[in-house]
Amino acid sequence: MTTTASSIPATTINPETHETRFDLVLDLIANVTLSIQEKIDKTDWSDPDLADPIDTDCDPSIGVTFAIDQDFSHTLVFGDNSFSGPHNSFHHWGVSWISKDTDAADLAKEIIAAAVSEAFGELNPEPSQIQLDTDEKRIDANGEVLQSSRLILSIDDDDRRALAAHLLIDGEHPASYETALTELLFANSEYGWASAEETGDMTDAPMIAIRDEIGEVAERWAFMDYQVVSFVEDLIEHGSATFIS
Numbered sequence: 001m002t003t004t005a006s007s008i009p010a011t012t013i014n015p016e017t018h019e020t021r022f023d024l025v026l027d028l029i030a031n032v033t034l035s036i037q038e039k040i041d042k043t044d045w046s047d048p049d050l051a052d053p054i055d056t057d058c059d060p061s062i063g064v065t066f067a068i069d070q071d072f073s074h075t076l077v078f079g080d081n082s083f084s085g086p087h088n089s090f091h092h093w094g095v096s097w098i099s100k101d102t103d104a105a106d107l108a109k110e111i112i113a114a115a116v117s118e119a120f121g122e123l124n125p126e127p128s129q130i131q132l133d134t135d136e137k138r139i140d141a142n143g144e145v146l147q148s149s150r151l152i153l154s155i156d157d158d159d160r161r162a163l164a165a166h167l168l169i170d171g172e173h174p175a176s177y178e179t180a181l182t183e184l185l186f187a188n189s190e191y192g193w194a195s196a197e198e199t200g201d202m203t204d205a206p207m208i209a210i211r212d213e214i215g216e217v218a219e220r221w222a223f224m225d226y227q228v229v230s231f232v233e234d235l236i237e238h239g240s241a242t243f244i245s
Contacts, residue, residue, distance in 0.1 A: 028074070029108055032066060035076050037104035039064075045100040061097040066111040068092050074115075092116070116165045151208055151221035153185060153231065154240040164236050174232035178206060181232060194220050206231065208243055221245050 043050075043062065050060035067090035068074040075090065078098075094111030098104075155163065163181070167174060179193075186192055194209035194217050196202070205222040212218045221243035223231045231241035 028072070029105075029112060032076055032108040032112060033105045036064065036098060036102070036108055039078055040098060040100060040102060040104060043100070059099040059101065061099045064096055064098050064107070064111065066094045066108075066115050068112075068115045149219075149221070149245045151191075151243040151245075152240050153182075153235065153243070155235050157239065160236055160239055163232070167236075173230070174236065175230040177232045178230060181235070182208070206243075219245065 039062070045060050047060070050062060052058040052061070062078055065077045066074065067077070069090050069092065073090070092115045094114030094116075096107060096111050098107060163177070167177065182193070190210050191208055192211065194207045194211075196204065196207070199207065199209070199217050199220055201207070201220075201222070203222060203224075205224055205226045207220045207222045209217045209220040222245075223241060223243045225231075225234075231243075234241040
């Protein structure tokens with residue numbers, strides 16, 4: 001099977017043009033899906049050069065390589081995926097094949113996932129990345145100064161990239177990662193989730209709590225921007241998310 005390589009020009013998705021990195025990776029999937037579908041639609045699948053000379057029962061196919069770097073610059077190459085291709089300057093690849101019956105969206109996710117998981121690594125936040133700040137003061141409706149505290153979840157740049165990559169690979173909304181991410185952060189610590197039913201708070205905001213020796217909530221902090229954004233999105237975009245008492 002011999003095919004001449006063709007490629008999509010190398011492109012960088014600018015993070016500044018997207019509200020969140022989740023939006024950015026959705027655009028990446030959409031763009032690659034479109035390019036694959038166009039290739040499928042425009043290919044003459046009766047071309048004998050696309051047939052496998054050894055396994056004649058195989059459907060005619062074309063190689064496809066997606067390549068990316070950590071600045072989200074990327075390219076897509078059809079055909080020859082040798083080291084002479086334009087993708088050779090990129091560090092992380094996902095390689096597969098397309099045929100006339102290929103589902104373009106599924107294949108796009110598959111090859112992007114392979115390249116991105118290699119590029120951005122594993123998500124492994126440490127429990128020490130929970131900080132408690134007790135210096136904040138608030139004024140109540142009667143003008144009295146109240147002592148308050150903030151609980152700050154933070155992840156480093158490597159984990160921010162890994163979290164964005166996992167969202168891309170799984171195709172999930174950031175909110176779907178709230179429980180899994182905090183289980184990693186809470187591991188071997190005194191922190192855990194609490195519900196409004198336990199605390200009596202009139203809110204649907206996610207709450208982190210410390211419990212006493214009998215399991216009752218001793219102190220809790222809520223992410224009050226929950227109606228606008230998931231705290232996972234704050235972690236991806238800013239490296240931290242703030243919960244208030």
